[in-house]
Amino acid sequence: xxxxxxxxxxxxxxxxxxRLSCAASGRTFSPYAMGWFRQAPGxxxxxxxxxxWSGGSIYYADSVKGRFTIxxxxxxxxxxxxxxxxxxxxxxxxxxxxxxxxxxPTNAYGYDYWGQGTQVTVSS
Numbered sequence: 651x652x653x654x655x656x657x658x659x660x661x662x663x664x665x666x667x668x669r670l671s672c673a674a675s676g677r678t679f680s681p682y683a684m685g686w687f688r689q690a691p692g693x694x695x696x697x698x699x700x701x702x703w704s705g706g707s708i709y710y711a712d713s714v715k716g717r718f719t720i721x722x723x724x725x726x727x728x729x730x731x732x733x734x735x736x737x738x739x740x741x742x743x744x745x746x747x748x749x750x751x752x753x754x755p756t757n758a759y760g761y762d763y764w765g766q767g768t769q770v771t772v773s774s
Contacts, residue, residue: 659768672746688742743767
């Protein structure tokens with residue numbers, strides 16, 4: 651079993667920054683891609699960013715390009731999401747996920763293990 655745990659959410663004013671962290675532990679499998687998704691109240695879960703095992707392949711949703719940066723720690727089991735120039739519409743529960751197999755999914759169905767989520771609230 652693989653456990654995925656997010657941290658770093660909170661309340662920030664519009665224009666501010668937050669850094670989310672995600673760590674995978676337990677029966678690990680390698681290589682694996684990791685991704686961030688978010689879900690706002692009353693909306694579907696949406697893709698935010700994803701990164702390959704090596705860090706050489708990175709994908710972003712259009713809504714966060716140029717503002718968010720996904721990166722992977724040296725130990726590979728940790729992934730970060732640096733969020734700058736935050737907007738009220740970024741308010742959501744942010745989820746980290748890990749994917750078995752090859753490729754870097756940008757769809758939630760491609761991920762096998764999920765964290766419990768961390769709340770990000772951006773005030774106007």
